Amino acid sequence: MGTLINIKWFPNSWFQIKTENQIIYIDPAYLSTYFAKYPKWIEFSMWPDPIDGLPEELEKANVILITHNHKDHCKSVTVNRLKRADTLVVAPKRCAKELGDNIEMIMPGDEIAFGDTKIQAVWAYNTGQGSSTRKVHRKGQGVGYVITLDGKRIYHAGDTDFVDEMREIGRIDVALLPIGGKFTMDVREAAEVALALKPRVVIPMHLLKADPQEFKRRLAAKSDIKVVPLGISEVFQIR
Numbered sequence: 001m002g003t004l005i006n007i008k009w010f011p012n013s014w015f016q017i018k019t020e021n022q023i024i025y026i027d028p029a030y031l032s033t034y035f036a037k038y039p040k041w042i043e044f045s046m047w048p049d050p051i052d053g054l055p056e057e058l059e060k061a062n063v064i065l066i067t068h069n070h071k072d073h074c075k076s077v078t079v080n081r082l083k084r085a086d087t088l089v090v091a092p093k094r095c096a097k098e099l100g101d102n103i104e105m106i107m108p109g110d111e112i113a114f115g116d117t118k119i120q121a122v123w124a125y126n127t128g129q130g131s132s133t134r135k136v137h138r139k140g141q142g143v144g145y146v147i148t149l150d151g152k153r154i155y156h157a158g159d160t161d162f163v164d165e166m167r168e169i170g171r172i173d174v175a176l177l178p179i180g181g182k183f184t185m186d187v188r189e190a191a192e193v194a195l196a197l198k199p200r201v202v203i204p205m206h207l208l209k210a211d212p213q214e215f216k217r218r219l220a221a222k223s224d225i226k227v228v229p230l231g232i233s234e235v236f237q238i239r
Contacts, residue, residue: 002239003150009230024063029075052077066091067158068142118148123165130161131186175199180208
């Protein structure tokens with residue numbers, strides 16, 4: 001029996017990936033608007049200071065991965081709340097202005113090993129033909145990640161449209177795909193990505209006003225890929 005992996009979601013694209021020995025966060029960025037109705041939120045400082053908070057009590061990280069520099073993905077006060085002195089923080093170069101230079105800078109195609117965990121940065125950007133209506137993610141400025149844990153491959157797409165390089169990613173067990181349609185691909189295009197990658201499971205993220213149930217119905221009509229829409233702080237488990 002393989003390692004139990006717990007995948008917990010917070011808006012917009014913030015995930016905690018937890019095993020018995022390791023805690024990884026992707027895009028932890030506390031924005032109070034997302035947690036106003038969530039009963040466990042904790043705020044340590046408020047406007048006009050940088051709003052420093054957490055959705056709930058969270059464990060410190062072994063690894064923190066940032067996909068790009070936008071404030072709903074990259075926020076220094078949140079990262080600082082979750083890191084220890086020995087936490088590995090990985091991010092593209094454009095995040096250094098927010099996070100400082102003490103990060104492991106990464107570009108698409110780079111790989112990092114952290115113990116038994118492999119972290120691969122992959123392409124993430126908006127395209128002219130993609131369904132995103134705001135083309136603010138330029139090629140080479142942000143990344144997605146493929147994380148390999150105990151043989152399981154988890155793909156966090158970042159903020160992106162369906163890009164050609166996705167076809168080279170290979171086998172994926174769990175795909176974390178944006179569906180919001182404004183800054184990223186929409187429900188239709190995200191379904192096309194899922195059909196191309198054929199993961200065992202898809203967890204929709206960066207929802208904005210999109211309906212994850214619509215995404216689930218669209219995929220169910222064309223495949224047996226399991227779609228797991230998560231509420232705030234809900235957990236999906238995989239071995």
